[in-house]
Amino acid sequence: MMLRVAVALAWQKKRVGGMRMPSTAARAVHALKDENCPILISPSLVSLDLPDIWASNPTPHDFPSAHKCSNEQNAAIIDGKSTAEEIMSRIAFEVKRMKESIGKAPGLAVIMVGQRRDSQTYVRNKIKACGEAGIMSMMTELPDNCKEDEVLNALSRFNEDPSVHGILVQLPLPQHLDEAKILDVLSLEKDVDGFHPLNMGNLALRGREPLFIPCTPKGCIELLIRSGVEIMGKRAVVIGRSNIVGLPTSLLLQRHHATVSIIHAFTKNPEQITCEADIVITAAGVPNLVRGNWLKPGAIVIDVGTNPIEDPSCEHGYRLRGDVFYEEAVRVASLITPVPGGVGPMTIAMLLSNTLDSAKRAYDFT
Numbered sequence: 358m359m360l361r362v363a364v365a366l367a368w369q370k371k372r373v374g375g376m377r378m379p380s381t382a383a384r385a386v387h388a389l390k391d392e393n394c395p396i397l398i399s400p401s402l403v404s405l406d407l408p409d410i411w412a413s414n415p416t417p418h419d420f421p422s423a424h425k426c427s428n429e430q431n432a433a434i435i436d437g438k439s440t441a442e443e444i445m446s447r448i449a450f451e452v453k454r455m456k457e458s459i460g461k462a463p464g465l466a467v468i469m470v471g472q473r474r475d476s477q478t479y480v481r482n483k484i485k486a487c488g489e490a491g492i493m494s495m496m497t498e499l500p501d502n503c504k505e506d507e508v509l510n511a512l513s514r515f516n517e518d519p520s521v522h523g524i525l526v527q528l529p530l531p532q533h534l535d536e537a538k539i540l541d542v543l544s545l546e547k548d549v550d551g552f553h554p555l556n557m558g559n560l561a562l563r564g565r566e567p568l569f570i571p572c573t574p575k576g577c578i579e580l581l582i583r584s585g586v587e588i589m590g591k592r593a594v595v596i597g598r599s600n601i602v603g604l605p606t607s608l609l610l611q612r613h614h615a616t617v618s619i620i621h622a623f624t625k626n627p628e629q630i631t632c633e634a635d636i637v638i639t640a641a642g643v644p645n646l647v648r649g650n651w652l653k654p655g656a657i658v659i660d661v662g663t664n665p666i667e668d669p670s671c672e673h674g675y676r677l678r679g680d681v682f683y684e685e686a687v688r689v690a691s692l693i694t695p696v697p698g699g700v701g702p703m704t705i706a707m708l709l710s711n712t713l714d715s716a717k718r719a720y721d722f723t
């Protein structure tokens with residue numbers, strides 16, 4: 358009872374803060390691209406200040422059947438790309454407001470070691486997104502064989518630079534570098550990835566609040582909330598337990614009062630566990646791992662997996678595939694994210710949101 362009151366109050370706070378409230382009517386599902394393939398666009402619930410993210414959606418997940426796809430496709434598709442764009446335009450607005458009133462802009466610093474092609478693409482996308490939102494960005498690139506001290510020195514410079522509000526060390530780092538040692542040095546107040554052990558610890562501990570929530574898990578939850586999914590009391594399965602996705606996602610789902618099971622490479626009969634889940638979030642890095650028969654009919658599926666599959670007919674010689682066998686899952690699930698265009702763009706939007714939050718905190722700007 359107490360809990361429900363707290364959630365209701367948090368929700369009220371959103372209204373007072375000028376956020377748009379979800380209502381059954383406003384939560385309508387719009388068919389965007391074509392009538393047989395609806396894309397979900399829900400009203401903005403984005404909370405750019407940390408505490409609001411904890412508010413669960415009080416409206417249940419029920420989508421008008423008229424908007425379900427015809428034929429064999431049952432799931433509605435969650436459009437992460439346009440949701441991320443909507444969030445980014447809110448961030449751009451806030452950045453502009455900040456510049457106009459205090460003459461300061463948020464700043465994000467990226468440290469990239471080595472020349473992994475995928476890392477280069479992700480970093481390029483992040484920097485481009487910063488430019489579009491009016492966030493200042495700077496980058497230090499170091500060679501694959503650099504010394505640990507060089508990374509630590511770059512990190513210390515950004516830690517001390519008052520125009521930098523967020524620091525991101527692109528992962529994975531080359532084997533010879535001690536990731537834990539490097540993340541320990543990163544200033545807690547600038548840890549916009551939320552990977553610092555204190556931020557992660559606070560995420561795990563009851564009654565404590567992290568300064569930042571890791572971007573990909575935050576993006577997954579944001580997509581669920583915006584799609585009208587009630588997380589509280591649901592059975593959720595997270596596939597993967599990595600520090601950057603699986604683990605914080607399971608912690609965040611628990612914060613939202615889901616009952617969470619975690620599947621990893623040593624789990625026996627994973628399909629029996631996923632079959633019972635109302636919500637499946639998968640981050641294993643194994644293309645097509647989750648088959649249609651792993652899913653309970655009507656399950657909600659969030660696919661974090663971003664796996665390159667060789668395909669000479671594609672522009673870059675590869676295409677992206679999720680962890681979910683999409684063509685099968687779309688017939689069983691009620692809601693699903695595509696790859697690309699699902700969680701990926703949300704990760705970037707959440708990074709910018711965390712950077713803006715950090716700058717607001719640094720300048721005491723509300």
Ligand SMILES: NC(=O)C1=CN([C@@H]2O[C@H](COP(=O)(O)OP(=O)(O)OC[C@H]3O[C@@H](n4cnc5c(N)ncnc54)[C@H](OP(=O)(O)O)[C@@H]3O)[C@@H](O)[C@H]2O)C=CC1
Pocket residue numbers: 573596597598599600601602603620621622623624627640641642643646661662663664700701702704
């Ligand atoms: N869209 C986005 O924004 C992002 C996408 N990604 C993508 O998400 C995926 C996962 O990334 P990340 O967490 O960094 O990967 P990691 O390789 O660090 O972790 C993978 C996890 O999946 C588990 N796993 C691996 N194989 C299986 C299997 N066959 N069955 C069950 N569990 C398995 C591993 O288990 P164990 O612990 O036992 O080894 C591990 O916990 C990748 O495809 C990555 O590209 C990642 C970050 C952001």
Ligand SMILES: Nc1nc(=O)c2c([nH]1)NC[C@@H]1CN(c3ccc(C(=O)N[C@@H](CCC(=O)O)C(=O)O)cc3)C=[N+]21
Pocket residue numbers: 478479482525526527528529550572573663677696697698699700701702704705
């Ligand atoms: N310190 C750190 N923080 C991270 O957040 C981090 C990281 N290291 N290392 C690697 C992973 C991976 N990651 C992605 C971000 C965006 C997309 C993304 O935008 N994907 C697009 C497609 C992009 C493309 O076309 O290649 C999509 O799914 O639609 C994907 C993956 C962040 N990561």
